[in-house]
Amino acid sequence: MESNAVNTLQVEVNEEGFLINPDDWTEDIAAQIAKQEGIDELNEQHWKVIRFMRSDFKERGQIPTIRRLKNAGGVTIQDVYKLFPDGPAKKAAKISGLGKPQGCV
Amino acid sequence: MSSETNGKIKKVSIIISKGSLEGVYPGLIMGNGARMEGIEVNLFFTFFGLETIMKKRMDNIKVATVGNPAMHMPSILGMLPGMSAFATKMMKKEMDKIDIPPVPEFIEMVHAAGAKLYACRATVDMFHLTMDDFTSEVEDVINVGRFYELATGGQIIFT
Numbered sequence: 057m058e059s060n061a062v063n064t065l066q067v068e069v070n071e072e073g074f075l076i077n078p079d080d081w082t083e084d085i086a087a088q089i090a091k092q093e094g095i096d097e098l099n100e101q102h103w104k105v106i107r108f109m110r111s112d113f114k115e116r117g118q119i120p121t122i123r124r125l126k127n128a129g130g131v132t133i134q135d136v137y138k139l140f141p142d143g144p145a146k147k148a149a150k151i152s153g154l155g156k157p158q159g160c161v
Numbered sequence: 162m163s164s165e166t167n168g169k170i171k172k173v174s175i176i177i178s179k180g181s182l183e184g185v186y187p188g189l190i191m192g193n194g195a196r197m198e199g200i201e202v203n204l205f206f207t208f209f210g211l212e213t214i215m216k217k218r219m220d221n222i223k224v225a226t227v228g229n230p231a232m233h234m235p236s237i238l239g240m241l242p243g244m245s246a247f248a249t250k251m252m253k254k255e256m257d258k259i260d261i262p263p264v265p266e267f268i269e270m271v272h273a274a275g276a277k278l279y280a281c282r283a284t285v286d287m288f289h290l291t292m293d294d295f296t297s298e299v300e301d302v303i304n305v306g307r308f309y310e311l312a313t314g315g316q317i318i319f320t
Binding site: 121122123124126132133134137141142143144145146159160161 | 190193194196197198199259260261262266270273274275
């Protein structure tokens, strides 16, 4: 299934708009998903989170939690909430081309 | 007044009334999880739940090993010295594996995430406590009337 805004790039996403295959991800796709999620422009702080999310996922095979972003990624919780308002864990994972986080924290 | 907009919960006010590990974590996880979904959160600590936000107590919250059938051990064993500490240690180890933080860090996290923390006036008076007894994340000591004012328009969860 493909969703409206990213289907111009021909990447496969699920019904909630998460990329099916993290390897399909590009910076362009990140910017497009961000726009859909109400973030018009990704700044350097956004990219710091996105890069950490992707490298940590690659290393550990798990989508990092907000706590991990804080403790291992060096991003404060306040910043995570400011950068990705209204559902930070899901939004950051989506823009980073990862699946929907399944944990409770 | 509706507590939902477009089918989404907008605000929850969670009461944490117990002081055991299994008593405080559900409320903290639900509160933090609500913030993660962009839901406004009030946490109201009352009775033994106040231990969760007391500087001297928050790092020492334990699993109840007595009178807890789900521990699957006779209560007489649960009474043995160190049993509660042991069960707590084991549980914390498992929680850490799934990134559930210890209580003080959890309080810091949920506050940084934008949840508002309140202590119950009646309990504070009963135990002769002051704001100095609480961790700095606590907003205020409020009475039940104020709690309902703050909870207006949202869901209330009692734990």
